[in-house]
Amino acid sequence: MKYIDLSSYMKNDNPQDPPHQRPVITYTDHKGGVPGMLRTFPGMTEDDLPDGEA
Numbered sequence: 001m002k003y004i005d006l007s008s009y010m011k012n013d014n015p016q017d018p019p020h021q022r023p024v025i026t027y028t029d030h031k032g033g034v035p036g037m038l039r040t041f042p043g044m045t046e047d048d049l050p051d052g053e054a
Contacts, residue, residue, distance in 0.1 A: 031053050031054075034054045037054040
């Protein structure tokens with residue numbers, strides 16, 4: 001089993017990774033995550049989320 005430490009964030013510019021293996025991470029805030037949340041849970045509306053944020 002592989003464990004991933006979620007307490008530290010990944011960086012887009014890790015020089016240890018070869019160019020073809022470097023992660024591409026796009027960070028969003030809670031408001032920006034709403035569309036993805038709504039796609040994940042059909043029938044959910046923005047009004048169902050606390051403060052309208054994911």
